[in-house]
Amino acid sequence: GQNIDQPTEMTATEGAIVQINCTYQTSGFNGLFWYQQHAGEAPTFLSYNVLDGLEEKGRFSSFLSRSKGYSYLLLKELQMKDSASYLCAVRGSGNTPLVFGKGTRLSVIA
């Protein structure tokens, strides 16, 4: 089976940097995704990591360590519109489905 853990809630200040962690246990590994979901809306894709290291995309970066079963999403220069839930999702081996964690609700305050 698969188990994905991430903090339930986080609060950060506008303009600051925040790191959202995700740990996972899976049978095999075929990639880790981060999605953003604003309240009342569908999730949208942010990043994909399949090899160890940091993937940077504008204000957002995602890091993966396969040996530690660990990833983080780094958000820089926080804006109020970044207030949303951030979902970590992992694909295990073979043709297994993409499984999501429960998400981290981020609140950006002035």
Added chain:
Amino acid sequence: GAGVSQSPSNKVTEKGKDVELRCDPISGHTALYWYRQSLGQGLEFLIYFQGNSAPDKSGLPSDRFSAERTGGSVSTLTIQRTQQEDSAVYLCASSTGPNEKLFFGSGTQLSVL
């Protein structure tokens, strides 16, 4: 179409009734997922179709739930004898392959009274 389309957007039903939820994936996408999301909760995997392979039904919560995908395109999720605990947003997503990013529809908000 331009994106994943789900219908209806809202469905209110009485306990014990059957409901059908529809998903039109992006044209050419071989992978299709159904997830369920209760208020303030994460996405609960329900069922996964990939190409012509047998679907992965391991997430279906009971035998009242079933889904099919006709012609490798449109999918229907059927819930029989609905219960109040079935109330949730049902999200459909599609992708070009098993390791590609998912595109989500706007979901169907199901309310069982």
